[in-house]
Amino acid sequence: MEAPAGHPTRWRLRAGSLIVLSTVCSLVFAAPAHAEPGGGESSPPPAEVPTSAPPVTEEPTTQAPTSDAPTSGPTTQGPQLPVVVHAFKMSVSDVEVGDAYWRGDGAAELVIVVQNVGRNVGDDTVTGYYVFPSGTQATGAYGTDGCQVNNGALSFRCGLGERAVGRVVVKVNVDPGVWKLPGNGSVTASVTGAPDTxxxxxxxxxSQPPTPGIALSASQPQLPAVATPQAQTAQIQVKLRNTGAVKGFGAVELVTPAGVDLTSFPSVCRTHRKLENNRHRCEFGDVAAGKEITAGFGLTVSAEARVELPLTGTVHGYLTPVGRDTIESRADYRISAPPVAGESPLPTDAPAAPLVAPAAAGGKADDGSGGNLLSAGRLSSAPFVVGVIGLAALLGFLVVFSLRRRMRDDRDELSADEVEDVVLVPAGGVGQERMPLLAPRPPIPRALTLPRLPPGPVAGSGFRSRDELHDEDRDR
Structure with a gap:
């Protein structure tokens, strides 16, 4: 039997019909959602208002100006809109390098904390960037609590609500030898309507570098509490000890943070000079083996620097033993003070990395209010249109896939040329229309028994025996 001609074509037509039908249905259902509600009924009300308005407004024309004037006056005289103030507070930690640095591991972290302290601003966006000193590189960063980072540009962006706090953690690698180099890094941030910070x-x-022959230490200055930020003075004590076996020439260099000036030098400084704006050198002269020199330096902290406390500075110590190269050590000091009355410092501890990758920079933070779906109190029809179209496309895909599979199964069946005609043999029985059954063929015997022939030649066969042939040869 032959396969029906045009079978795949008929299925294709059916598939096309279903796709067209589903598309038309999706457009029909999407049209009411996309159209503005009451769009066709909005025209009759305006047409009726003008017809009834003239007779009503003609009579009180003289009273309208007098009645409108006092009602509009109070609304313009007393503005009650709240004052919008954009402001933020930022705190930055130091990059603390552990003891593993002296064994070749320079991994550390920088923590940036930002808080939205504005008033009547709702959600606000703080953007910023960070710069590292020479020999220090950022190897990665992540943000939490509404902050995103851009590792390529070393920048961050924090979308924060009022009083909300966001954090940025920057992974840092410090190269060997950086402990000998002076220099600080910086973080700059800004928000619309406020100056940069x-x-x-x-x-x-x-810990100090493992350099034998010299020991160096510095005190940690503590400023007294004040009610308002103001300039203050402090004292720092530096100790240099020669732990070697011979005397050596000793000197120290003080590096002060921004806003802190070195104002006085001790008498043990034989000479002192200013190397840079924030770096001063004091030379002690010869230091005998096992001797320790203590020197006190006066510092002045400006009011601007007082706000940014704590501040970190560095002391570098040098000792040149007789007949040997100069050895160097380093000690860090931190100037701290109680917070100004009414202020609370932001914590700079590093939070754990988020499990989910943060949203791309520049995206609007979702406050959970569904503001992206509402417009002037009306639900947008775009999600419904997209959902209906997507459902129709999915339905069409499933129909086409099912039809293609069914057509592929039809192709796999044998064609009409490959199918052999089946010949039905009627069963035997009594009657002229029925054919008798063929007798079963006997099985082939395993051995055949032939009749034995009489001895001698058969008459007419021309067969001659061996004796007759021998007699003929003899007669010849």
Whole structure:
């Protein structure tokens, strides 16, 4: 039997019909959602208002100006809109390097904390960037609590509600030898309607370098509490000890943070000079083996620097033994003070990395209010249109896939040329229309028994025996 001609074509037509039908249905259902509600009924009300308005407004024309004037006056005289103030507070930690640095591991972290302290601003966006000193590189960063980072540009963006706090953690690698180099990093941030804010950070080493022959230490100045930020003075004590076996020439260099000036030098400084704006050198002269020199330096902290406390500085110590090269050590000091009355410092501890990747920078933070779906109190029809179209496309895809599979199964069946005609043999029986059954063929015997022939030649066969042939040869 032959396969029906045009079978795949008929299925294709059916598939096309279903796709067209589903598309038409999706457009029909999407049209009411996309159209403005009451769009066709909005025209009759305006047409009726003008017809009834003239007779009503003609009579009180003289009273309208007098009645409108007092009602509009109070609304314009007393503005009750709240004053919008854009402001933020930022705190930056130092890059603290652990003891593993002296064994070749320079991994550390920088933590940036931002808080939205504006008033009547709702959600506000704080943007910023950070710069590292020479020999220090950022290897990665992540943000939490509404902050996103751009590792390529070393920048961040925090979308925060009022009083909300966001954090940015920057992974840092400090190269070997950086402990000998001066220099601080900085973080700059800004928000619309407020001036930029810059905070400096230092590379701090928790332990001293393992350099035998010299010992160096510095005190940690503590400023007294004040009610308002103001300039204050402090004292720092530096100790240099020669732990070698011979005397050596000793000197120290003080590096002060921004806003802190070195104002006085001790008498043990034989000479002192200013190397840079924030770096001063004091030379002690010869230091005998095992001797320790203590020197006190006076510092002045400006009012601007007082707001940014704590601040970190560095002391570098040098000792040149007789007949040997100069050896160097380093000690860090931190100037701290109680917070100004009414202020609370932001915590700079590093939060754990988020499990889910943060949203791309520049995206609007979702406050959970569904503002992206509402417009002037009306639900947008775009999601419904997209959903209906997507459902129709999915339905069409499933129909086409099912038809293609069914057509493929039809092709796999044998064609009409490959199918053999089946010949039906009627069963035997009594009657002229029925054919008798064929007798079963006997099985082939395993061995055949032929009749034995009589001895001698058969008459007419021309067969001659061996004796007759021998007699003929003899007669010849």
């Amino acid at each position: 810059t905070r400096n950070f230092a590379i701090v080493f928790k």
